[in-house]
Amino acid sequence: xxxxxxxxxxxxxxxxxxxxxxxxxxxxxxxxxxxxxxxxxxxxxxxxxxxxxxxxxxxxxxxxxxxxxxxxxxxxxxxxxxxxxxxxxxxxxxxxxxxxxxxxxxxxxxxxxxxxxxxxxxxxxxxxxxxxxxxxxxxxxxxxxxxxxxxxxxxxxxxxxxxxxxxxxxxxxxxxxxxxxxxxxxxxxxxxxxxxxxxxxxxxxxxxxxxxxxxxxxxxxxxxxxxxxxxxxxxxxxxxxxxxxxxxxxxxxxxxxxxxxx
Amino acid sequence: xxxxxxxxxxxxxxxxxxxxxxxxxxxxxxxxxxxxxxxxxxxxxxxxxxxxxxxxxxxxxxxxxxxxxxxxxxxxxxxxxxxxxxxxxxxxxxxxxxxxxxxxxxxxxxxxxxxxxxxxxxxxxxxxxxxxxxxxxxxxxxxxxxxxxxxxxxxxxxxxxxxxxxxxxxxxxxxxxxxxxxxxxxxxxxxxxxxxxxxxxxxxxxxxxxxxxxxxxxxxxxxxxxxxxxxxxxxxxxxxxxxxxxxxxxxxxxxxxxxxxxxxxxxxxxxxxxxxxxxxxxxxxxxxxxxxxxxxxxxxxxxxxxxxxxxxxxxxxxxxxxxxxxxxxxxxxxxxxxxxxxxxxxxxx
Numbered sequence: 001x002x003x004x005x006x007x008x009x010x011x012x013x014x015x016x017x018x019x020x021x022x023x024x025x026x027x028x029x030x031x032x033x034x035x036x037x038x039x040x041x042x043x044x045x046x047x048x049x050x051x052x053x054x055x056x057x058x059x060x061x062x063x064x065x066x067x068x069x070x071x072x073x074x075x076x077x078x079x080x081x082x083x084x085x086x087x088x089x090x091x092x093x094x095x096x097x098x099x100x101x102x103x104x105x106x107x108x109x110x111x112x113x114x115x116x117x118x119x120x121x122x123x124x125x126x127x128x129x130x131x132x133x134x135x136x137x138x139x140x141x142x143x144x145x146x147x148x149x150x151x152x153x154x155x156x157x158x159x160x161x162x163x164x165x166x167x168x169x170x171x172x173x174x175x176x177x178x179x180x181x182x183x184x185x186x187x188x189x190x191x192x193x194x195x196x197x198x199x200x201x202x203x204x205x206x207x208x209x210x211x212x213x214x215x216x217x218x219x220x221x222x223x224x225x226x227x228x229x230x231x232x233x234x235x236x237x238x239x240x241x242x243x244x245x246x247x248x249x250x251x252x253x254x255x256x257x258x259x260x261x262x
Numbered sequence: 263x264x265x266x267x268x269x270x271x272x273x274x275x276x277x278x279x280x281x282x283x284x285x286x287x288x289x290x291x292x293x294x295x296x297x298x299x300x301x302x303x304x305x306x307x308x309x310x311x312x313x314x315x316x317x318x319x320x321x322x323x324x325x326x327x328x329x330x331x332x333x334x335x336x337x338x339x340x341x342x343x344x345x346x347x348x349x350x351x352x353x354x355x356x357x358x359x360x361x362x363x364x365x366x367x368x369x370x371x372x373x374x375x376x377x378x379x380x381x382x383x384x385x386x387x388x389x390x391x392x393x394x395x396x397x398x399x400x401x402x403x404x405x406x407x408x409x410x411x412x413x414x415x416x417x418x419x420x421x422x423x424x425x426x427x428x429x430x431x432x433x434x435x436x437x438x439x440x441x442x443x444x445x446x447x448x449x450x451x452x453x454x455x456x457x458x459x460x461x462x463x464x465x466x467x468x469x470x471x472x473x474x475x476x477x478x479x480x481x482x483x484x485x486x487x488x489x490x491x492x493x494x495x496x497x498x499x500x501x502x503x504x505x506x507x508x509x510x511x512x513x514x515x516x517x518x519x520x521x522x523x524x525x526x527x528x529x530x531x532x533x534x535x536x537x538x539x540x541x542x543x544x545x546x547x548x549x550x551x552x553x554x555x556x557x558x559x560x561x562x563x564x565x566x567x568x569x570x571x572x573x574x575x576x577x578x579x580x581x582x583x584x585x586x587x588x589x590x591x592x593x594x595x596x597x598x599x600x601x602x603x604x605x606x607x608x609x610x611x
Contacts, residue, residue: 161348165362
């Protein structure tokens with residue numbers, strides 16, 4: 001009996017450790033006080049403040065714009081790179097895969113600093129374009145990695161079959177290859193999007209001239225007395241958004257399985 | 263008969279390994295021609311060259327008197343049934359079959375009729391809306407065939423299409439494919455490594471090895487009169503025995519003289535004698551020209567397969583009667599069952 005109780009205690013403590021920080025952020029977003037250590041009553045004004053604090057609102061918009069653009073560019077690039085890798089001769093594949101995986105394994109700080117050095121050597125002016133470029137750089141390998149297994153599953157002759165039935169090279173890619181690896185592309189795009197929205201370190205080293213995304217904005221304000229709790233409100237919205245998405249996906253995939261059984 | 267496809271001096275190599283070596287072949291209209299050979303003999307490469315999926319290093323592909331060597335696959339009046347079917351998993355049966363017609367911008371009404379027609383031909387009516395991954399291997403095979411023939415090509419290329427099916431299904435499909443070819447009047451170019459399949463389906467069999475043709479002929483020719491050791495061994499089982507042609511339709515082997523039907527040998531020329539296992543007659547020992555000791559015996563259903571030791575050479579014979587291992591039995595061979603091959607056609611197999 002004792003061991004059963006202690007086991008469930010461990011589970012509860014573990015879960016609490018995971019969720020308390022999230023819950024605190026949610027609570028703070030409703031706190032009618034600028035200071036996190038005192039609770040003055042319930043308010044929704046921080047949710048409104050997201051839109052009125054111009055620098056915060058800009059940072060949020062920047063984050064989403066960078067993430068969207070990085071997703072589109074890295075998914076397109078990653079798809080074509082994956083297609084080329086799958087056409088390579090078997091003996092070259094391990095080398096190319098190694099080169100693809102290297103940036104993934106690299107520490108963000110190394111990636112960030114090396115990109116910063118390259119951009120300054122090339123004389124780029126730091127700002128939104130360097131940050132976007134950096135995001136594309138670290139997202140693309142993930143896209144490649146999520147598409148390659150789909151291409152491997154594809155029948156060796158799928159492309160030939162499309163050509164055989166009258167497709168030009170381009171039509172064969174659009175009408176047969178892309179739809180067949182669609183799930184890999186979507187997965188890759190989602191990974192790229194979340195990677196970009198999450199990123200702080202690489203963004204920090206590759207941005208400049210007053211351009212900040214949400215994470216660099218928070219970093220620039222952390223030790224000020226005027227830290228705007230609207231950031232908590234935005235975080236709460238993000239948490240709710242991901243939670244709802246997860247619930248929706250779970251419900252849907254269960255429904256899908258039921259249909260398959262019939 | 264009209265020549266539909268001519269392959270002239272085709273040479274092809276991958277990574278400096280020669281796959282096809284100065285290969286020449288013509289294919290007639292409405293012919294069921296089978297390319298058969300061990301894996302790596304170049305038969306699939308040849309099919310891919312006809313389909314336009316591989317370029318040739320040298321040589322020309324002529325189709326209906328036009329040089330199509332450089333023509334892209336989508337511009338050829340040829341369709342292919344691929345080894346693992348290569349159906350499009352994101353489309354259902356109907357859309358897979360309609361794929362080629364839609365690219366040709368036929369109107370939907372006509373497409374609908376043609377898809378139904380082709381599904382009926384392969385006995386898959388009412389499967390239009392099925393997803394590909396919910397079909398069995400045999401059904402996928404039929405969809406792949408329907409997807410190709412719905413375009414009414416002049417030539418259908420089939421790359422080991424029955425390889426993944428189990429024996430019973432394979433035999434049914436062999437029969438159905440043959441019927442389909444007769445019904446549609448399309449030239450079929452069929453690739454297989456299964457010699458039995460080649461014999462039972464084809465009008466013409468092309469036996470290939472090391473990128474070269476070993477023999478072309480009707481199934482009967484190939485089986486009864488193999489040109490060299492490779493063909494004799496690859497197509498069916500054979501006993502190949504060294505002998506000497508004595509002239510006057512007489513041949514000597516195993517210290518006995520036999521009548522035969524071949525004549526194109528010089529007197530006392532050495533030759534290889536080919537006798538199929540089923541062509542031996544088991545006779546009484548006093549009438550026998552060859553005697554052998556039974557060393558092994560396998561029951562095959564219709565017949566027994568016996569291994570015999572004849573003067574320290576191993577013979578394989580098929581017989582309906584049982585024999586004891588260790589016993590001596592007598593053999594005889596009729597003149598028309600003996601086939602002689604030139605020794606200089608020696609092709610090690």
